[in-house]
Amino acid sequence: MSQTEIRTRPAGRRRHRLFNTEAHTALVFLLPSFLGLLIFLILPIAASLALSFSNWSLLSEPRFVGLSNYIRLLTVDPAFFNVLGNTLFFTVEYVILNLVVALGLATWIASLKRAQRWFRVVFFLPTFTPSIAVSMVWLLMFTPGGLVDAVFRTLGVHFPNLLINPHLAMQVIVIVTLWGNVGYNLILFNAALDLVPQSYLDAAEIDGAGPWQRFWKIRLPLISPTLFFGVVMTAITSLQVFDQIFVLTRGGPGSATATLGFAIYQYGFTNYQMGYASALAWVMFIIIMALTALQFWLQRKWVHYDS
Amino acid sequence: MTVVSYCGLTLVALAFLFPFFWMITNTIRPNAEVLAVPPRLLPEEYAWDTFAKAWNELPFGRFFINSFVVAGSVTVITVLVSTLSAYAFARLRFPGRGGLLTTYLATLMIPQVMLVIPLFLIVSRAGLTNTYLGMILPMAFSSFGAFLLRQFFLSIPKELEEAALIDGASRLRVLVSIIVPVSLPAIGLLSLFTFIGQWNNFLWPLIVVDDTAHATLPLGLTMFQTQQGTAWNFIMAGATLSMIPGIILAIGLQQLIYRGIAMSSGFGGR
Numbered sequence: 296m297s298q299t300e301i302r303t304r305p306a307g308r309r310r311h312r313l314f315n316t317e318a319h320t321a322l323v324f325l326l327p328s329f330l331g332l333l334i335f336l337i338l339p340i341a342a343s344l345a346l347s348f349s350n351w352s353l354l355s356e357p358r359f360v361g362l363s364n365y366i367r368l369l370t371v372d373p374a375f376f377n378v379l380g381n382t383l384f385f386t387v388e389y390v391i392l393n394l395v396v397a398l399g400l401a402t403w404i405a406s407l408k409r410a411q412r413w414f415r416v417v418f419f420l421p422t423f424t425p426s427i428a429v430s431m432v433w434l435l436m437f438t439p440g441g442l443v444d445a446v447f448r449t450l451g452v453h454f455p456n457l458l459i460n461p462h463l464a465m466q467v468i469v470i471v472t473l474w475g476n477v478g479y480n481l482i483l484f485n486a487a488l489d490l491v492p493q494s495y496l497d498a499a500e501i502d503g504a505g506p507w508q509r510f511w512k513i514r515l516p517l518i519s520p521t522l523f524f525g526v527v528m529t530a531i532t533s534l535q536v537f538d539q540i541f542v543l544t545r546g547g548p549g550s551a552t553a554t555l556g557f558a559i560y561q562y563g564f565t566n567y568q569m570g571y572a573s574a575l576a577w578v579m580f581i582i583i584m585a586l587t588a589l590q591f592w593l594q595r596k597w598v599h600y601d602s
Numbered sequence: 603m604t605v606v607s608y609c610g611l612t613l614v615a616l617a618f619l620f621p622f623f624w625m626i627t628n629t630i631r632p633n634a635e636v637l638a639v640p641p642r643l644l645p646e647e648y649a650w651d652t653f654a655k656a657w658n659e660l661p662f663g664r665f666f667i668n669s670f671v672v673a674g675s676v677t678v679i680t681v682l683v684s685t686l687s688a689y690a691f692a693r694l695r696f697p698g699r700g701g702l703l704t705t706y707l708a709t710l711m712i713p714q715v716m717l718v719i720p721l722f723l724i725v726s727r728a729g730l731t732n733t734y735l736g737m738i739l740p741m742a743f744s745s746f747g748a749f750l751l752r753q754f755f756l757s758i759p760k761e762l763e764e765a766a767l768i769d770g771a772s773r774l775r776v777l778v779s780i781i782v783p784v785s786l787p788a789i790g791l792l793s794l795f796t797f798i799g800q801w802n803n804f805l806w807p808l809i810v811v812d813d814t815a816h817a818t819l820p821l822g823l824t825m826f827q828t829q830q831g832t833a834w835n836f837i838m839a840g841a842t843l844s845m846i847p848g849i850i851l852a853i854g855l856q857q858l859i860y861r862g863i864a865m866s867s868g869f870g871g872r
Binding site: 317318320321322324325327328329331332334335336337338339340342343346400403404406407408410412414415416417418419420421422423424425426427428429431432433435436438440441442445448474479482483486487524531534535537538541542555556559560563564569572573576577579580583584587 | 604607608611614615618619621622624625628636637639640641682683684686687689690694695696697699702706709711712713714715716717718719720721722723724739740742743745748773774798801802804805808809819820821823824827834837838840841844845848849851852853856857859860863864866
C-alpha cells in the first residue's frame with residue numbers, strides 16, 4: 296500500500312506540473328477572447344437587465360423604477376401588443392414561406408444532374424449582399440407609380456401604393472426578406488438532400504414508391520434534423536427583423552410594420568427611452584428562449600435522427 | 603421531362619435575378635427616367651456616366667474605404683482571437699474548461715438588437731462614438747469562431763503536433779506552424795462569413811456613427827435616401843457598389859460557402 300503510494304507520487308506530481316503549464320498557456324490563449332466577451336457581451340447583458348428596471352433618457356442619470364417598465368408595456372402601453380402582434384405575424388408567415396420555398400427549390404435543384412451549383416449561387420446572391428442595398432432596390436420597385444404598381448395595373452389588379460397600405464405593407468416586408476434570405480436555407484436543405492443515400496431512394500422505387508412518396512417517406516424524415524435547425528435559426532433571426540423595415544416603411548404606415556426589433560431602436564434611439572427599450576429587448580430575449588425551448592421539445596415529435 | 607425541369611428552374615432563376623437587373627439598368631439611365639410612368643424595362647436614354655458622377659457627388663469612395671476598414675479589422679481580430687481560444691478549448695487541459703465552454707455557447711443565443719443599447723452606453727462613455735474603434739471592437743468578439751475552429755482542431759490528429767512538443771516547441775509555435783496551416787479551410791470560412799457579415803452590417807454603424815466621414819456603405823446609402831429629390835440612379839449606383847464584394851465572393855467561393863453552410867447545421871443540428 297505504502298509502496299504504491301511512493302511509486303505513483305512522482306508521476307502524479309509531474310502530471311500536475313504539466314497540467315499547470317497547460318493551464319497557464321490556456322489562460323494566456325483565452326485571455327483576449329474572454330476579456331472581449333466580458334466587456335462586449337456579458338457586461339452589456341447585465342447592464343441591459345439593470346437598465347430595464349430603470350428610467351433613463353440619456354441626459355439624466357438612470358433612476359431605479361422597479362418593474363414599472365414591464366408593467367407599462369403589459370398594461371398601459373397599447374403599442375406593445377400591436378408591436379408584439381406584428382412581430383409574431385411576420386415571424387409565422389415568413390418562417391412558413393421561407394421553409395416551403397427553400398425546401399421546394401432545394402428539392403428541385405437536387406433533382407438535377409448538372410448545374411446544381413449555379414442554381415444554388417443564383418438564389419444565394421442576395422443573402423451575401425447588404426440587406427440595406429437589397430431593400431433600396433425593392434423600395435424603388437415598390438415606389439408609388441413605380442414598377443410594381445405598373446405591373447399590377449397591366450394585370451388589372453388594384454393594389455396601388457402597397458407600402459402605404461396598412462393592411463399590405465407587411466406583405467412587402469415579407470417578400471423582400473424572403474428574396475433576401477431564402478438562399479441560406481435553400482443551400483442548407485440542398486446539402487442535406489445530397490446526403491440522403493441514393494440506395495434508400497432506389498430501394499423505395501423498386502418497392503413501388505412514387506416520387507411524392509419517396510419525398511414524404513424517405514427524404515423528409517432523413518433531412519428533418521437539418522429542417523429543424525433551419526426553422527429554429529430562421530425564427531430567431533426573423534424575430535429581430537430590422538433593416539428592411541428601416542428602409543421600406545420605418546414601421547409605418549401608422550405602426551403597421553413596427554416589430555420588436557424596430558420598436559427597440561425607436562424607443563431607444565429616437566425617443567431616448569433607454570430603460571423602456573431595454574425592457575422590450577428582454578421581452579424579445581424571453582420570447583427567443585421560449586421559442587427555442589418549445590422547438591427543442593417539439594422536435595422529439597417530428598425529428599428523426601438515424602443512429 | 604428533364605428539359606422541362608431545367609427550363610422551368612431557369613425561368614424561376616431569371617425572375618429571381620430581376621431585382622439585380624432593375625438595379626443595374628437604373629444606374630445607367632438619367633434620374634428623370636427612373637420614375638417615368640409607365641416604367642420602361644430598358645433605358646430609352648443611356649447615361650453611362652452615372653457611376654462616375656455618383657462617385658464624385660456622394661462620398662462613396664469614403665464609404666467604401668470605411669466598410670473595408672471596419673469589416674477587415676473585425677475579421678482580423680476575430681480570426682486571431684478565435685484561433686487562440688479554439689486551440690485552448692481543443693487541446694489544453696485547465697480547470698473549468700467545460701463550464702467556460704458552456705458559457706461561450708450560451709452567448710451565441712443573445713440577439714444583437716438586445717446588445718445595442720448597453721453597447722452604445724459603453725462605447726459612448728468611452729468616447730468612441732464616430733470612431734473606427736467604436737465600430738470595430740464591439741463586433742469583434744463573437745464566440746462563434748471559437749466553436750467553428752475548435753470543431754476543426756479536434757479533427758486534427760494529435761500525433762501531428764506531438765513530435766514538435768517533445769522537441770520543446772512552445773504551444774504558440776505549434777499552433778502557428780502546425781495547426782494553422784492545416785486549418786486554412788476552416789479559417790478561410792470564418793474570415794469569409796465574418797467579413798461579409800460586417801460588410802453587410804447596418805444596425806451597429808447606425809447606432810454608433812452619425813457623421814459622413816465614418817459611414818459605411820449601407821449606412822451611407824440611407825443617408826441619401828431622403829435628400830431633396832432622391833437621386834435614385836445615384837443610390838442604385840451605390841447599391842451596386844456595395845453588392846460587388848459579396849457577389850464576387852459568392853460566385854468565386856461557392857464550394858467553400860456550400861460546405862460552410864452544410865457544416866453549420868452539423869454544428870447545431872446534430
